[in-house]
Amino acid sequence: xxxxxxxxxxxKFSHKMYNEPLEQLVEFYKEHxxxxxxxxxxxxxxxxxxxxxxxxxxxxxxxxxxxxxxDNRPKRLILQAGILNRxxxxxxxxxxxxxxxxQSRTRILERELFxxxxxxxxxxxxxxxxxxxxQEFLRVYEQGLEVAAxxxxxxxxxxxxxxxxxDRWPTPGRMxxxxxxxxxxxxxRGTRLAAFREIYEYHYEGQSEQAHQRGAAxxxxxxxxxxxxxxxxxxxxxxxxxxxxxxxxxxxxxxxHKGEYVAHPKLxxxxxxxxxxxxxxxxxxRIRYSQLLKASIKRxxxxxxxxxxxxxxx
Numbered sequence: 515x516x517x518x519x520x521x522x523x524x525x526k527f528s529h530k531m532y533n534e535p536l537e538q539l540v541e542f543y544k545e546h547x548x549x550x551x552x553x554x555x556x557x558x559x560x561x562x563x564x565x566x567x568x569x570x571x572x573x574x575x576x577x578x579x580x581x582x583x584x585d586n587r588p589k590r591l592i593l594q595a596g597i598l599n600r601x602x603x604x605x606x607x608x609x610x611x612x613x614x615x616x617q618s619r620t621r622i623l624e625r626e627l628f629x630x631x632x633x634x635x636x637x638x639x640x641x642x643x644x645x646x647x648x649q650e651f652l653r654v655y656e657q658g659l660e661v662a663a664x665x666x667x668x669x670x671x672x673x674x675x676x677x678x679x680x681d682r683w684p685t686p687g688r689m690x691x692x693x694x695x696x697x698x699x700x701x702x703r704g705t706r707l708a709a710f711r712e713i714y715e716y717h718y719e720g721q722s723e724q725a726h727q728r729g730a731a732x733x734x735x736x737x738x739x740x741x742x743x744x745x746x747x748x749x750x751x752x753x754x755x756x757x758x759x760x761x762x763x764x765x766x767x768x769x770x771h772k773g774e775y776v777a778h779p780k781l782x783x784x785x786x787x788x789x790x791x792x793x794x795x796x797x798x799x800r801i802r803y804s805q806l807l808k809a810s811i812k813r814x815x816x817x818x819x820x821x822x823x824x825x826x827x828x
Contacts, residue, residue, distance in 0.1 A: 600721035632676035777810035
């Protein structure tokens with residue numbers, strides 16, 4: 515059976531042109547958020563510490579995608595890089611949900627993490643609690659949970675009864691649509707909801723099919739094994755990298771807006787590049803990110819005017 519072929523002479527773009535401002539922005543906001551949390555400028559501190567970790571995690575995921583698709587690889591691992599893009603999508607959704615209600619959502623993440631660690635301890639005790647060589651490890655693990663309980667203001671009784679903690683962080687779908695059975699409302703509202711729903715509906719089903727090793731995963735594995743069978747060699751890799759850059763740019767925009775930072779010129783530059791090559795970037799820019807940039811530019815103007823008045827007063 516002969517299948518149809520769609521071949522095009524697709525435009526090329528320099529990865530360096532996108533990567534350099536992206537790396538500069540990540541380092542800038544990593545450092546400035548750290549400083550501003552320590553100085554008390556950014557509050558609540560717990561929220562901002564978690565938000566900064568999301569940024570660090572997102573950048574590491576992006577770096578892993580680039581490694582998997584590097585030109586010097588014998589075979590560029592499209593399937594595995596695409597699965598990591600799902601992780602980036604979820605990082606963006608988690609950050610958006612956290613920004614929607616910083617204190618209460620940070621608390622949910624803390625309590626859920628504690629519960630999962632306590633459940634793991636129970637599992638270890640059930641499987642290995644009678645073995646002498648496990649005793650020191652189990653004792654140290656429990657001591658660590660006692661310290662964590664104090665740190666996140668949770669009763670130590672939950673170490674032995676973790677199922678009493680009801681907090682559960684939602685999946686991306688539940689963030690958007692809620693969960694009636696569990697009585698869980700949507701986690702997102704307004705343009706956050708609109709933008710993340712656009713991303714979710716466009717990407718998540720296909721990414722999940724790849725992550726769960728269903729039909730789409732097998733097709734990509736075949737393409738990686740025989741790259742010459744791609745309609746347009748290099749297009750799949752380019753699409754994954756540009757999507758990863760877009761997700762990370764959204765994350766940076768969310769942090770800039772939430773921290774009420776003035777508009778960073780490199781972020782404007784990056785959005786300009788993305789809108790030139792990516793129709794999805796144009797949609798997200800229209801739905802949410804042009805509005806965030808306008809708010810940042812207004813802050814920049816107010817800061818300049820304030821400095822001007824102070825200079826005139828001297």
